[in-house]
Amino acid sequence: MSQPWTVVMPVKRLTAAKTRLRGGVPGVPHEELALALAADTLDAVRACPGVAEVRVVTDDHQVAEVARLVGAQVLPDVADADLNAAFRHGATDAAGWVAGITADLPALRPTELAAALRAAQADPAGVRRFVADAPGSGTVLLAAPPGVPLEPRFGSGSAAAHAASGARPLAGDWPSLRRDVDTAADLAAAARLGLGPRTTALTSGCQVG
Ligand SMILES: Nc1nc2c(ncn2[C@@H]2O[C@H](COP(=O)(O)OP(=O)(O)OP(=O)(O)O)[C@@H](O)[C@H]2O)c(=O)[nH]1
Numbered sequence: 133m134s135q136p137w138t139v140v141m142p143v144k145r146l147t148a149a150k151t152r153l154r155g156g157v158p159g160v161p162h163e164e165l166a167l168a169l170a171a172d173t174l175d176a177v178r179a180c181p182g183v184a185e186v187r188v189v190t191d192d193h194q195v196a197e198v199a200r201l202v203g204a205q206v207l208p209d210v211a212d213a214d215l216n217a218a219f220r221h222g223a224t225d226a227a228g229w230v231a232g233i234t235a236d237l238p239a240l241r242p243t244e245l246a247a248a249l250r251a252a253q254a255d256p257a258g259v260r261r262f263v264a265d266a267p268g269s270g271t272v273l274l275a276a277p278p279g280v281p282l283e284p285r286f287g288s289g290s291a292a293a294h295a296a297s298g299a300r301p302l303a304g305d306w307p308s309l310r311r312d313v314d315t316a317a318d319l320a321a322a323a324r325l326g327l328g329p330r331t332t333a334l335t336s337g338c339q340v341g
C-alpha cells in the first residue's frame with residue numbers, strides 16, 4: 133500500500149518565465165502559454181493517485197488563482213530566492229513523502245507520474261530519487277522519503293548534481309513525465325505525446341516548433 137505524497141511545484145512569475153520559449157508559438161501571447169503549461173502540469177499532478185497535497189510556490193497572481201481553483205495550497209516565493217529555494221520553501225514541514233516537480237510538463241499523464249512515485253517508494257534504501265528529463269541532463273522530479281530533506285539541486289546539469297548529492301535516478305518508461313518544455317522544439321515534442329487541454333486549446337491551429 134503506497135503512502136500519500138506532498139508535491140511541491142514552483143512556478144515563476146509569468147512575465148519572467150519560460151524565456152527560451154518566448155516567441156516560439158507565433159500568435160500566442162507568451163504569458164498565456166506559460167500559464168497553460170503550468171495549469172496542465174498542475175491538473176495532471178492533482179489527478180495523480182497517491183498525491184494528497186499539492187503546494188504551488190509562486191508570486192504570480194494568475195498562477196495562484198488557477199492553483200487555488202483546483203485545490204492546491206499556494207505559498208509565496210521567498211524574496212530574492214531561486215528555484216531551489218522555492219522547492220525548499222514548499223517542502224518545509226511536510227511530514228511524509230515529498231516530491232518536487234517542475235511546472236513545465238504539459239503532456240504529463242497522471243498514470244506515469246503515479247508509476248514514478250510508486251517506484252520511488254519501492255526502494256528500501258530510504259534515499260532521495262530523481263527522474264531525469266528526456267535528454268538526460270536535467271531533472272523533472274525529485275522525491276524524498278519521510279524525514280529526509282529534499283535538498284533540491286535543480287538548474288543546468290541537475291541530473292548529475294542530484295546524483296552527486298546521493299540521489300538515485302529512477303528508470304522507467306515515462307515519456308510524458310520526462311518531457312519538460314523549455315523551447316519551441318520541446319513543445320513540438322510534447323505535442324506529439326499529447327498536450328493537456330489548456331495548452332492544446334491555446335496552440336491548436338498554430339505552428340509549433
Ligand atoms: N517559484 C519559482 N519557480 C521557479 C523559479 N525559477 C524557475 N521556476 C520554475 O521552475 C520550473 C523549471 O524552471 P525552468 O525550466 O528553468 O523555467 P524558466 O526559468 O521559467 O525558463 P527559462 O527562462 O527559459 O530559463 C518552471 O516551472 C519555472 O516556473 C523561481 O525563482 N521561483
Ligand SMILES: C=C(OP(=O)(O)O)C(=O)O
Pocket residue numbers: 234265269270271272285286287288289290291312314
Ligand atoms: C530546471 C532545470 O532545467 P531547465 O531549466 O533546463 O528546465 C532542471 O533540469 O533542473
